[in-house]
């Protein structure tokens with residue numbers, strides 16, 4: 001009996017794959033119309049067209065096939081969304097259908113079987129974790145609790161940059177920004193700076209790469225055992241590295257040997273988490289989730305991965321654009337001078353008054369959305385959108401990089417860095433205006449926006465207010481290299497360098 005059943009399944013499987021192979025790109029097996037898209041090769045589908053910078057390749061393709069485009073990544077049907085109107089359909093009108101995440105191997109390893117937040121499928125576990133993280137870490141009031149931390153760290157940053165200034169040395173901006181963001185986020189999340197023995201940064205950069213890369217094995221399971229890209233090895237190493245760090249921190253806490261030098265008026269996320277170890281996250285709900293060690297590890301991986309690199313990258317791109325556009329840099333410095341004056345540094349309380357800064361940040365995130373393809377979404381049921389059939393379990397890729405460059409929305413100078421375009425415009429980046437969604441939108445939109453934006457604005461304002469900047473080796477502004485490097489976040493390919501000159505009085 002079992003063998004007959006097995007035989008039946010084998011036959012069924014063969015039949016299914018048969019139908020599958022003869023599927024034309026634009027018609028589903030029931031003759032329902034899929035969105036248009038490029039022709040597909042057997043087995044790999046369209047994987048070969050992605051290239052080194054998939055968001056740019058998909059941007060070019062969308063020009064030909066339209067804002068709702070159908071491609072196939074190996075066996076996985078994928079919908080690429082490349083206009084504001086289309087994004088609104090997927091992230092607002094039908095948000096609930098597209099609010100899940102695909103199961104990918106990298107997330108499985110890194111977050112202990114998707115027990116975190118960012119890569120977890122839509123459902124009650126995800127909802128519980130998200131609420132919990134907002135409550136204990138990401139809400140506006142929590143973010144405010146850490147104002148002092150940000151202040152202390154930016155003061156240290158300015159002091160450190162000032163040391164290089166009188167000798168007219170070139171400064172590794174990427175490094176300085178990376179360090180200050182790491183310090184701020186570590187103190188917010190863990191309540192302490194990471195000592196030098198804890199090498200976070202390389203692990204996080206690797207995580208972002210591995211989480212963003214299009215894994216051949218995820219799309220063509222047949223090839224998985226071969227691990228052609230050598231990703232499995234790297235993934236194991238990275239997730240073991242991160243988990244070891246977190247385990248050590250949890251152990252230290254449990255043995256009561258945590259270094260308490262930094263116990264302050266606020267309680268950081270890590271200490272809240274471990275103090276709630278083995279208790280339910282949602283005591284009042286029917287279905288309860290107990291936070292165990294694995295959940296903590298997974299949530300921490302997500303928080304660390306989502307906060308360090310995104311914020312650093314966003315700041316780096318903004319400073320790069322300012323260096324490339326001396327006119328904009330001058331306007332921003334003038335605003336800072338008018339609002340704050342040359343006698344003191346920027347305080348967080350000044351930020352709401354800095355309207356030009358706000359436009360600069362928007363413009364930078366328009367051209368350089370840190371996560372250009374957001375995090376992939378997955379549909380949870382069959383659905384028809386503007387006449388196109390989209391099967392259940394399709395992967396949804398929203399190309400914000402492309403949306404930010406749409407000349408229909410941003411006019412002919414869409415490629416140009418021109419903050420004044422936001423002057424009399426109501427377009428905001430919080431996920432209500434789909435022309436500008438660097439933080440995504442809807443149920444899966446970035447819950448760390450407040451923390452990310454505040455940190456980003458403060459660091460940029462401080463560096464631009466306290467220093468004049470000059471490119472090294474008499475490089476002209478338009479010679480600054482702006483090449484991108486792809487991953488879940490897209491940083492500069494080349495590190496950023498410039499010469500600071502202190503400009504405050506005293």
Ligand code: HEM
Pocket residue numbers: 117118119120130138302303304306307308310311314369370371374375376377438439440441443444445446447448449451452453456
């Ligand atoms: C400038 C900085 C940041 C940018 C540009 C950014 C952008 C994004 C984007 C585009 C997404 C995906 C949205 C989607 O798939 O629809 C996302 C998700 C997420 N972000 Fe951020 N982010 C930033 C900072 C942060 C910070 C500081 C945190 C705090 C820990 C954070 C935590 C998260 C989490 C947990 C998710 C997953 C949400 C979910 O799947 O439910 N982000 N972010």
Ligand SMILES: *[C@@H]1O[C@H](CO)[C@@H](O)[C@H](O)[C@H]1NC(C)=O
Pocket residue numbers: 104105106107109210211213215216217218224225231232233235
């Ligand atoms: C790619 O997929 C394979 C098999 O599905 C998995 O073992 C490997 O860890 C994955 N790598 C990444 C980076 O996702």
Ligand SMILES: *[C@@H]1O[C@H](CO)[C@@H](O)[C@H](O)[C@H]1NC(C)=O
Pocket residue numbers: 172174175178495
């Ligand atoms: C600049 O900083 C980056 C990031 O920390 C580092 O990887 C790079 O090696 C540094 N470059 C130089 C020339 O010091």
